[in-house]
Amino acid sequence: xxxxxxxxxxxxxxxxxxxxxxxxxxxxxxxxxxxxxxxxxxxxxxxxxxxxxxxxxxxxxxxxxxxxxxxxxxxxxxxxxxxxxxxxxxxxxxxxxxxxxxxxxxxxxxxxxxxxxxxxxxxxxxxxxxxxxxxxxxxxxxxxxxxxxxxxxxxxxxxxxxxxxxxxxxxxxxxxxxxxxxxxxxxxxxxxxxxxxxxxxxxxxxxxxxxxxxxxxxxxxxxxxxxxxxxxxxxxxxxxxxxxxxxxxxxxxxxxxxxxxxxxxxxxxxxxxxxxx
Numbered sequence: 001x002x003x004x005x006x007x008x009x010x011x012x013x014x015x016x017x018x019x020x021x022x023x024x025x026x027x028x029x030x031x032x033x034x035x036x037x038x039x040x041x042x043x044x045x046x047x048x049x050x051x052x053x054x055x056x057x058x059x060x061x062x063x064x065x066x067x068x069x070x071x072x073x074x075x076x077x078x079x080x081x082x083x084x085x086x087x088x089x090x091x092x093x094x095x096x097x098x099x100x101x102x103x104x105x106x107x108x109x110x111x112x113x114x115x116x117x118x119x120x121x122x123x124x125x126x127x128x129x130x131x132x133x134x135x136x137x138x139x140x141x142x143x144x145x146x147x148x149x150x151x152x153x154x155x156x157x158x159x160x161x162x163x164x165x166x167x168x169x170x171x172x173x174x175x176x177x178x179x180x181x182x183x184x185x186x187x188x189x190x191x192x193x194x195x196x197x198x199x200x201x202x203x204x205x206x207x208x209x210x211x212x213x214x215x216x217x218x219x220x221x222x223x224x225x226x227x228x229x230x231x232x233x234x235x236x237x238x239x240x241x242x243x244x245x246x247x248x249x250x251x252x253x254x255x256x257x258x259x260x261x262x263x264x265x266x267x268x269x270x271x272x273x274x275x276x277x
Contacts (some may be wrong), residue, residue, distance in 0.1 A: 021147045024230055025096035028130055031086045039083040040259040043223040044096040045108045046076040047149060049126040052091040059084055061114055068092070071120035075153040077111035079219065081259060093126045098223075099150050105164060107154045110210055115153050122149065167208040174205070178217050182243025183253075187213050222257050225250075229266040238262065 024044050035056075048059070050072040057068040059076065060083035066074055068090065076082055078098070099107040126145055132138025168175060174190050190213055191201035205213050221242055228238045239250035254262045 020100040021143060023097045027094040029092045029094050031088055031090035033088045035087045037085050039081060041081040042258055043078050043226055044098055045078050047095040048074040048092050049123045050092040051123055051127060054087045056087045057090050066114050066116055071118050071123055073117050073119055073122060075115045077108045093130055095146050097146055101156060101161060107156060179220055181217055184243045185217055225254055229262055235262045
């Protein structure tokens with residue numbers, strides 16, 4: 001639309017309040033001796049912006065390796081088991097984040113592979129902004145850098161977004177309940193909300209949204225638990241808040257899906273990825 005020589009960018013105007021970036025963990029890594037060789041799976045996307053590395057530094061997903069070199073920007077999707085091999089001297093800014101293209105809609109949901117690019121200027125800018133991280137300009141600048149860099153790895157278009165939003169609209173009430181539910185939620189209760197039988201509901205939910213209702217619930221529980229643990233909440237309190245009657249059952253549930261004990265995430269071991277297998 002043109003208005004007195006001005007052309008409105010409607011896509012930007014209509015989606016500006018939908019896109020959301022939450023940075024759960026942003027770490028300035030300077031890997032000490034003796035290095036680490038560990039793995040984990042977290043409900044966050046990750047970006048590594050590498051300033052210095054050796055030939056032995058890499059991230060592995062399945063059978064594929066992504067080497068870390070000076071100037072590397074490595075993207076890792078959420079919910080994938082990743083192996084980390086870091087040598088002494090590795091320096092990078094490691095960002096753990098969630099990018100939503102609409103409330104509750106992760107831009108990288110379903111992505112199964114890492115991706116990389118080389119951009120020394122971008123890495124240098126990340127370090128410049130890191131040095132200003134106590135100022136508003138530094139905070140806004142680094143968040144903007146994470147957002148714009150993540151967008152370079154996203155594979156979304158307007159038609160895809162429209163399909164996703166239509167599917168979510170059909171299940172909006174169910175999704176709202178799932179996102180607030182505790183571990184005791186039953187699929188039959190969700191099915192009843194839509195007037196469907198349990199099996200029919202499960203098939204329809206998976207067909208439209210790509211996950212079973214229980215897997216959706218489990219992912220949300222892990223996301224909520226991770227955010228609470230990173231914020232310093234006690235493991236027992238998190239377990240209780242999420243409806244787990246037994247702290248030890250919660251710990252097994254969490255470790256089976258992340259590769260980490262809840263206490264390791266809470267105590268900050270993530271900052272060095274130094275988590276025993």
